[in-house]
Amino acid sequence: MKWLYLAAAVVAPAQAALRFGCASLTIQRLDPLVEPGRTPSSHLHQIVGGNAFQPNMTGDIGEQGSCTTCVFAEDFSNYWTAVMFFKHTNGSYKRVPIMANDALPSGIKGGMTVYYTQQDFNSNGNTKIKSFPPGFRMTVGAPTHTAEQTGLRFVCLDTKSTRFPELTEFPTKACKGGIMTVHHFPACWDGKTLDPPDHQSHMYNTVKNAFQNSGPCPATHPVRMPQLAYETLWDTAQFASMWPKDGSNPFVMSYGDNKGYGTHADYVFGWKGDSLQRAMDSSCMFNACENGKPLKSQVVSSMNKCAVKDFVGESIDGWLPELPGHSMK
Structure with missing residues (x-):
């Protein structure tokens, strides 16, 4: 995975790259960005991160949570995707179970792998990487899309370490x-808007394909921010014996998409204080950033304990006659 970040400002190079696991916080029909306050939202999401997550979120999330499902104890951000x-x-x-990445500490309960990276995982090309500010939010992708989206991919795993080829569906x-x-x-910010109505126009994507070097930020979005990415591993192998005889794809996302073009993700920044900026200014890589070097970290048992209440109260497990939120017609 490689990214290249270029900008006018020249500063001392930093080498930080964060890769860490976050256990599942909750799996329910909530979406405080796109459908704030609506309980339940239109489709099911899996959410990780801080326990300030609720149907309607305002203010600095980093100052509101009391626990987080992520490795870094100062990260109260929320990250979520469709199921x-x-x-x-x-x-x-039937809901497909989520697996932990084998590159992370063992025992993490579902969840996802989160990345905050700079160029090539070890250099930012002398570009100052600015942390997301309190109140910052964004989404990528949209469930209504019916064609390929930049940077959103599927990987058919041979093992948990498989990373290529990347597929658009x-x-x-x-x-x-x-x-x-x-x-x-995307990693280029306009430098002023925390969360526009569409949750996307304040950001600009200079990456042509997923996990490739990116070009310089444009004048309209001049601020280079960390490259944020999620990886979620789904245990589809347990359904192999039930694959349709006609060879058609049997998997579908929780919003009703069996192609995958509508895959999408949401982000609410919630790092406490200047912790993310300190990390981006450091030279640590992956788990070397833990244990106060420079970020506080926690054990897996503490990650797995953090949770929020069930705001919706609907069955999402076992064999279901329909997708949650999708009434039969």
Whole structure:
């Protein structure tokens, strides 16, 4: 995975790259960015991060949470994506379990892998990387899209370490090790807007394809921010024996998409104080950033304990006659 960041300002190079796990905080129909206050929202999401998450979120989330499901104890941000389901040939649905990445500490309960990176994971090309500010929010992708989206990919896993090839839609065959979804956010900010109505126009993406070097930020969006990306591993292998005989894809996202073009992700910044900026200004890489060097970290048992209440109260497990929020017609 490589990114190149260029800008006019020349500063001492930093080498920080964060890669860390976050356990599942909750899985329910809530979306405080796109559908604030609506309980339930239109489709199911899996959410990780700080326990300030609720149907309507305002203010500095970093100052509101009391625990987080992420490795870094100063990160009260919230990260979420749609959920994957298996559709049986009899028309019923079952939620696909989430697996922890094998590059992370063992025992993490579901969740996802989160990246905040600079160029090549070890250099930012002498460009100052600015932390997201308190109150910052953004989304990438949209469930209504019906064509390829930049930076949003699927990987058919042979093992949990498989990373290529990256596909623009669901794999067309059963995957031995499961399916990984990749959500890659833009990294150029306009420098003033925390969260526009569309949650996207304040950011600009200079990356042509996922996990490749990016070009300089444009004058309209001049501030280079950390490259944020999510990886979620879905245990689809347990459904291999039920793959349809006609070879059609049996997986569907929680908003009803069986192609994958509508895959999307949401982000609410919630790092406490200047912790993310300190990390971006450092020279640490991955787990070397833990244990106060420079970020505080926590053990997996503490990550797994953090949770929020069930605001919706609906069944999402077992074989379901329909996707949650999608009434049969």
